[in-house]
Amino acid sequence: MLKIENLRAEVGGTEILKGLSLEIGAGEIHAIMGPNGAGKSTLSYVLGGRPGYEVTGGSVTFDGQDLLELEPHERAAAGLFLGFQYPVEIPGVSNVQFLREAANAQRKARGQDPLSGGEFLKLAKEKAGLLKMDMEMMKRAVNVGFSGGEKKRAEMVQMGILDPKFAVLDETDSGLDIDALRVVGDGINAIMRESGKGVLLITHYQRLLDYVKPDYVHVLAKGAIVKTGGPELASQLESEGYEAVAA
Amino acid sequence: MTDDIVMDHLPTRRDEEWRYGALDTLKGMSKDIFENWRDIDVPAGESMCETFVLDAADGPDLTRLRVNIGEGATAAIFAVNTGAPYSRMEVVVRCAKGAHFEFGGVTIGGGDATREFVTRIAHDEPDATSNQVVRAVHWGKAVGNFLGRIDVVKEAQKTDAAQDFKAILLEKGASANAKPQLEIYADDVKCAHGAAIGALDQTAAFYMAARGLPPELARKLQIRAFVADAFLALEDEARQEELLERALAVLDRKL
Ligand SMILES: Nc1ncnc2c1ncn2[C@@H]1O[C@H](COP(=O)(O)OP(=O)(O)OP(=O)(O)O)[C@@H](O)[C@H]1O
């Protein structure tokens, strides 16, 4: 459902992605691991269409559509969700208000009727419950004053409400305590483990992959995929390190 | 120079309080316009609250208030200023012992208009407080100004006066000016003032886009949150909402 071919991208005039190829089929979960600075977040931003991340070569096809041609908000409406490594604070805008506007903007773009206030609240309560997040937090401004772990959990509540077809989750596990890691792992499975959906999990650690079992594990180094394997590759990386495994 | 003799009631740039005004729009205005003040008296212990929408389409438009706040009394004034080509609100306040003055103002708009708030608060007696929050959102070649003067006389101990100005400029040609002026002669006084001028937060804009919000909608949400600060102290939620809507309607016409 997502096909990345020979993707090249620059940030601030420096080439970060240097011919990256990756194909993820419907119903699959892929994990990407790789050293700091390898270009993992850059890949997620390029997929999301962040200004300043300039594609200089290659292609990305999402469900048969040229993803790179779409504006960032159109990519979201097409079903792409980006879980941020550093979720952004939006002072003065509550989670409820933000997500209702976002959900309805996506629905409008897809030609669906908007959710009423009541329908939306019901949905928000259900997804907050799934992630064991207090509805009181949903009334607070987006990510403002949230702890690192709370922000990651809130990202997954957002994903639950927006119900994307494909999610790129950038280090959603970092900052989570042991219990929260399980809640978030179960949440990802509940929301995204469906035949028509796909997930790209960016992570540094094996532990999230114990809950969300990937079909494939890739190593991203210096802007390209340098090794691909099954779930066992993650444990091998954990015990031996990138240098030994992917050199 | 007969012109000068006839027109010497007109303000000039040398006037500190008119330094950012669109003075050329005032040419030919008669003297009585500059002497036209509305007086508001708040008796001891009472409170008043008034909201204003300044939306002159073919100004210049001057709104001038003199507010006298009695002992322990409160006055609150909230305004949206969207007028053109020059729309100015002046509020001169005198606080008696233990009085409180609250001001929330928003200048918003484009074109080549100048919109401004000019306040002058005299803390004449002890224990009075004042709080002013002004937000400016401009585009085109528009200018938004806040000139806030605070005078604290020697007897006015325990005065607590705060001023907070923030501007967002959506386009390169727009500008904003803040001029706090503090004249403090008492020693046990708190006077806080802050001013910041910037652009919309692009990181937040991308985050909102990544959730599916089109740029116009994302911008409107951000600006709504930004200007809402000015009306936080307005207790009547319906009036608060109305002022917000009036301010955002101007933005809708731009988008
Ligand atoms: N604006 C920029 N200008 C120049 N270089 C940049 C810019 N932004 C990021 N980079 C560089 O791009 C490289 C890849 O960064 P990226 O954030 O994608 O790494 P990552 O794989 O996500 O790392 P981590 O595991 O630490 O999150 C880094 O070397 C980084 O310094």
Ligand SMILES: [Mg+2]
């Ligand atoms: Mg990263």
